Amino acid sequence: MAERFDSFAAFWPFYLREHAQPATRVVHVAGTWAAVLLLLAGILLGPWWLILLAPVVGYGCAWISHMLIERNRPATFTYPTWSLLGDLRMAWLAATGRLGAELQRHGL
Template sequence: MTVHEPRITTYEAFWPFYLGEHALPATRAWHFVGTGLVLLALAAGVATRDWRFFAAAPVCGYFFAWVSHFFVEHNRPATFTYPLWSLVSDFRMFFLFVAGRLGPELRRHGIGR
């Protein structure tokens, strides 16, 4: 988002924007790895009651996501402007991928890469 773009005010408008910011398959792959590690870290934290797994979870998620934006997609992570919607959308994108429904969702919003 540049300074001249209007702020997105609804999640329904944000979701297609979010998908567009993740247009490259490699970006989505980095996100998938990071989000998968977040879920594993949270599960490990619950299973072991070790707080370090909980501390590692956001580091895993943001590290992989930001690497993908800076070095693959070459855009600014949406989380800098829309932190909550970005978090929700990352998990939404992850679970759509796991369910085999991300491709149709991308095409529905005109994102075909």
């Protein structure tokens, strides 16, 4: 990954390009929401190990989709914070029905 980004706004179009395949986005969004639910369940209801399971599920889904579907290197390894924000933003846009418009806006 030769590109260097100095802001999330600059990173976001790159993030979307790295998730060009619809199946990658589906697996990412499902993994992100599953991780959020596990985290909330662990915090609010217990048991505590659900909190530990949340990133395993979330990143596991993401990394597997990059390996098997997209066939690229996850941005998490170079941009961990922005990648997490990208996952959350993409999941929110998908849940609110605005992901398609965002992809079109960026030429995908």
